[in-house]
Amino acid sequence: FRSDVLEPIVFLRVEALNESNVTVKAFGKVRPGTQWDIAGDFRRRLKAEFNKHHIPIPYPSAIVREAKDPTPEEE
DSSP, X not given: OGGGEEEXXXXXXXXXXXXXXXXXXXXXXXXXXXXXXXXXXXXXXXXXXXXXXXXXXXXXXXXXXXXXXXXXXXX
């Protein structure tokens, strides 16, 4: 991808921290039509760095509890 990157990708900031995602703002200039491949490779490399430094990716979760059947004393 090196020949398709016209200006280096610059990390600008963490845009948002939510319970199930982290939004990172980055900017770079690439050849037309290559932006999706380069963006995908950027995300892959970013995830590899997160893994290297043991930074977990937040995933949505839910706790589901099952109601118990009432005992004869409770009826």
